[in-house]
Amino acid sequence: MGQPVELIGVVVVLVGAVLAAVRQAVTVALRVGEPAGSLLLAVTVTVIAVALIVPLMISGGHGRRH
Known part of the structure; x- marks a missing residue:
């Protein structure tokens, strides 16, 4: 998820849910x-x-090394 607008949208939907x-x-x-x-x-x-x-926890976060 690279776009800040997408992130804000996901956060708003998640908080609402x-x-x-x-x-x-x-x-x-x-x-x-x-x-x-x-x-x-x-x-x-x-x-x-x-x-x-x-x-x-499953995704490993942003700092995950492959």
Whole structure:
């Protein structure tokens, strides 16, 4: 991904998707109630974090040597 405009577009879409997922999880958590709602929010945040970190670990980053 070499173009800054593409990078900004990807970041905006990614942030929007994460915020939408968390908003939906909060809505469901409020309907479910405690303690399942808190567990649902914790799992949601964990899945989002893993989904963002694992591709970076697999790709090796920008400084990877072939």
